[in-house]
Amino acid sequence: MQHIRRLIGIMVSLSLALGFVTASPAQAQKLQAEAVASYKIDAQLKPESKEVIGKETISYRNVSTDTLNEVWLHLYLKAFSSPDTIWMQESGGAHRNNSASNWGDITVNKLTSNGVDLLATSVQTDTLLRLELPQPLEPQATLELEVEWVSKLPRVFARTGYGGRDDNDDSFFMVGQWYPKMAVYQNGHWNSEPWHANAEFFHDFGDYEVEISAPSEYVIAGAGLPVGQSTNPDGTLRHSFRSTNVTDYAFAASPYFLTKTATTKHGTEVVLYYFPEHAFAVDEYMRAGVGSLESYSDWFGVYPHQRLSIIDVPDGAEGAGGMEYPTLVTGGYTQMGVVGMAAYVTAHEIAHQWWPMQTATNEAREPWLDEGLTEYSGMRFMMEAGINIGSIGLNMPAINLDRSQYAVDHSHPISLPAWEYEGNSYASIVYGKSALAFQTLENIVGSEQFLRAMATYLERYRFKHPTRADFQATLEEMIDQDISWFFEDLVDGSGLIDYSVQELDGGNAAVVERNGSVRAPVEIRVTLADGSIILEQWDGRDEQLELSYSAPISKVEVDPDFKLVAELDVANNSASSSVMPSVSLGARIAFWIQTFIQFVGLFG
Amino acid sequence: MWNRALLLGLRNSKYVKFVLPLYLASLLIGLIQIWPLAWLLDRELSKSPFLDNLILSDLSGFANFALGSDNPALMGTVFSIWALISICLPLVFGVIYNFLSGGMLSASNGMHSFWAGCWRYFWSFNALGVMLVLAALIIIGLATSLTMMLPTFSALILVVALVLLQLLNLVGEYARAIAVIRQRLNPFVLFGAALAFCARHLPGVLVFGAFGLLLNIALAAFYWYSSQALSQGILLIILQQLCLFAWIWIKFLRLLWALFYVQNGEVSRNRHVEAIQPEASLGSVI
Structure with missing residues (x-):
């Protein structure tokens, strides 16, 4: 009996130890x-x-x-x-x-x-x-x-x-x-x-042993792991850091830094260096910091380091915010009354710890594999965590920031080198269009399959210098659908995803058109006059799709679940034989105007 | 005195004909305001899959509309102009309220006919309204400054500011009531008298204020739950307009409570004066 108890004890210990190793940074360090x-x-x-x-x-x-x-x-x-x-x-x-x-x-x-x-x-x-x-x-x-x-x-x-x-x-x-x-x-x-x-x-991987001497009143927020400090003969402090399997090194310093620390479920230590006047943003920073690190680890693959530092930048040095280095990111503090921006920036910069800090692509030559994947990852985190951006009750999901950005300029391919974009087009295309393109692809092929493909890409090219060809080959191999529309039309093309429905005449037929050059697959929901609903799938290869049924059509909706988030012109995506929607909308707008004027105007 | 005011207010609130002009003014402004959007509605908005979330207090609906347009810049301009005009509309409605509230109160009190009452107090109530708005802006300005200086106490500051605004709203209602009861028109006198009355009868005034607020909250809750069941269609439109009418009716009731509370207060004060008058006379005689 004692042997059995001992055996059980050993098995439990082994299981716990195994579990610990699986979830701990020790495994990450094996990478x-x-x-x-x-x-x-x-x-x-x-x-x-x-x-x-x-x-x-x-x-x-x-x-x-x-x-x-x-x-x-x-x-x-x-x-x-x-x-x-x-x-x-x-x-x-x-x-x-x-x-x-x-x-x-x-x-x-x-x-x-x-x-x-x-x-x-x-x-x-x-x-x-x-x-x-x-x-x-x-x-x-x-x-x-x-x-x-x-x-x-x-x-x-x-x-x-x-x-x-x-x-x-x-x-x-x-x-x-x-x-x-x-x-x-x-x-x-x-x-x-x-x-x-x-x-x-664009850098090679390597190991860093860094000694930083600074006046003793300075707090040094260095990338990697702090491994000790000593006093120099001149009274300055010598801070020692080690950072392995990384492509770069950076640090921040201030006499006023305060710190807040948390540990992710995977065992990574997250340290926020912040300024006293930004104490109100600490929770938002930490929520995004810990949350996004955990989410990306779950979606794409484990974060391979033991520590991540988030640097809050002071009001007089905003230009230092929103940047990524291996194991260290700088955030953007919350503007008064605008919530969600600190989380948005932090989640974005932390996504860089995967793209390109683990897949060291050439950021200048193929920025979409760096900023594009990162913007998509950050936006995905914000959406999943339910963190909106805005104030006084008016707020928008992060995806709308990208849609707004893309709307500014949508006339370039995603796949150009950074230096070929001019003006706002770099942000519009490399950040906005890329993020929306990846999210569209995920929506069409399904999250499970898409994330598996992304995890495979990371696994194959972690600590290497992958290119677009590697990325494309992995996705095409892992996704069991034809995704040529994604690479040929959306990544390399300048055109748009744009579908529309022709006006209904109350009859049994309807016509859906592809106005944009991107041949993305799309769902069409048809509601017949008898109330029955039919869901059609269209590969978008042709320029037009004619639909015909045995009963009159009352409504046709293209992409009813809004999977094609990269489609900007959605106003023509549905047609109805009823006039009620416009009457209803007019009455509802009038209602909110009346509510507003009555709420404010009946004062006193 | 308080009970009597409560009952008289409730009893007289059945005269919804006094509420009707104000409601019709609200409806008219609402309908006029959607005309600039009419061509957009016809052109593309009504076809948008974002119809539903446009109405929610969520910027995504507006953003999607703008992005979904053939001409986002034009759409943005139209919406901006429309929003700017919308912001000015409460002022227009406020003037109409200043006009009609005089009639609502005097007709309920039997002092003047409805329209005569409207004209009699129009300028006085407008001036009073300006004073109230200025006071409200001072409260909002102070609260905003304090929130920026003490962000950790922003929730507390917001609550205090809302309470102060509610109290200011009450003072305004009592000022209007006092104008009708005492036949005074000077807005400064009215404001001062209302402050004095509210201070003298603070518990009663607060209870009436709380009743009014609870009715507003109950109405909002009723709308919130019932509108979920009527996602769209004519029934929702009817429900919305009924709720807007009810909102004005609650304001009418609040004014009536103020009116009869002040009236009863005057009566008891007069009785008190009458009660001590003989002694004074006697004293003077002696």
């Missing part, structure tokens, strides 16, 4: 990226001069089959060094209504490999530095670069720099795109595209 570009960084934050003085050792492994004679580094802060850079020219010197004021820059003072100076022969163009190697780098060989540099931070601009809680405060630092960083060698050439205004980044 290992192939380390290509790893960094050991020792940085000093100098708040008075707004500089970061750094030393780093870059270990770059040549994982290609080519012998490399040169390597390329990104010097992103060069983008803000003069009005003549490509970034500044393309952006017109402004980003999200913030104009560049104090210029930023990065100066490399020393760059060696095995003691050989590479700086003297290097060539800098815009934000790129080309280095000729003294010795060819053979496949699978590792190159070590020793770099010393100074980053001069701009007043917060395009998500990096310094700012504060008001215009007179400059104690907050968002330190991103701040160190010399390896470019990606892929398909036989270096990705030597300079930093474009619309574009973001």
